[in-house]
Amino acid sequence: MSKPIVAVPADTCFFRETTWHAAQQQYVGAALDVAGAMSFIIPALGAAQDIDAMLDRVDGVMITGSRSNVAPALYGKTEEERDGPFDPGRDATTLPMIRRAIERGMPLLCICRGIQELNVALGGTLVSEVHELEGRIDHRQPPEGDRDALFVIRQPVRVKEGTCLADILGPGEVKVNSLHRQAIGDVAPGLAVEAIAPDGTVEAVSVISAKNFAVGVQWHPEYWAKTDETSRRLFAAFGDAVRAYARPKDRVGAATQ
Numbered sequence: 695m696s697k698p699i700v701a702v703p704a705d706t707c708f709f710r711e712t713t714w715h716a717a718q719q720q721y722v723g724a725a726l727d728v729a730g731a732m733s734f735i736i737p738a739l740g741a742a743q744d745i746d747a748m749l750d751r752v753d754g755v756m757i758t759g760s761r762s763n764v765a766p767a768l769y770g771k772t773e774e775e776r777d778g779p780f781d782p783g784r785d786a787t788t789l790p791m792i793r794r795a796i797e798r799g800m801p802l803l804c805i806c807r808g809i810q811e812l813n814v815a816l817g818g819t820l821v822s823e824v825h826e827l828e829g830r831i832d833h834r835q836p837p838e839g840d841r842d843a844l845f846v847i848r849q850p851v852r853v854k855e856g857t858c859l860a861d862i863l864g865p866g867e868v869k870v871n872s873l874h875r876q877a878i879g880d881v882a883p884g885l886a887v888e889a890i891a892p893d894g895t896v897e898a899v900s901v902i903s904a905k906n907f908a909v910g911v912q913w914h915p916e917y918w919a920k921t922d923e924t925s926r927r928l929f930a931a932f933g934d935a936v937r938a939y940a941r942p943k944d945r946v947g948a949a950t951q
């Protein structure tokens with residue numbers, strides 16, 4: 695059986711005087727090395743693309759983190775300067791892809807911005823500048839250091855009993871990294887909260903009606919997926935789901951050879 699393939703929606707980036715559609719090495723590398731899945735990076739071109747035609751050709755969807763934020767208008771909020779930076783092309787691609795992947799029963803892993811997109815896609819809201827909210831801790835990346843320092847494993851989160859995540863990680867406390875200014879506000883109907891930070895910030899959710907693995911995490915399991923057991927287990931579970939989803943299609947392929 696060839697390695698399964700996951701769709702990875704790109705960020706819109708601008709460098710060398712032009713626009714690129716890109717995904718970071720840490721995500722596609724963890725998908726290949728730990729989940730055992732190849733990545734098709736999907737341009738952030740929104741409705742101009744046939745989402746179903748793309749999903750027909752993959753075995754799962756991984757929504758990555760990004761420094762950009764979901765447009766506030768998508769969750770009924772008036773836009774403020776502090777809500778940016780934005781990536782409307784990514785929003786226009788990820789939100790319909792998330793909804794369609796769930797409807798089709800495809801494995802779905804949403805990371806950091808990805809959990810925020812999952813929540814908005816299903817009707818929830820976000821809060822900005824979490825660290826300024828009463829009783830909340832600072833979830834932003836550490837103020838300095840190299841990339842390893844920014845993604846250091848440092849924050850406790852509690853995985854709730856009886857959840858999808860508890861089946862993968864075990865219930866109780868795990869340590870994660872944290873690099874986000876926004877967080878889930880109103881949890882979307884159809885999402886179950888699976889893990890929370892000590893200040894009550896939602897750190898993981900799952901799709902209640904999902905016919906497959908459909909999990910969002912606010913932290914970054916991709917970064918230490920090879921060496922951190924909590925991170926590794928999450929990516930391994932995603933890979934198992936993607937391979938199981940691919941198997942029937944692989945048999946069809948073999949049958950027609």
Ligand SMILES: N[C@@H](CCC(=O)NCCCC(=O)O)C(=O)O
Pocket residue numbers: 758759760761762763805806807808873874875876877
């Ligand atoms: N922009 C959102 C989501 C944060 C996120 O995905 N961070 C990852 C970026 C880290 C990096 O790649 O440098 C928020 O701030 O909440």
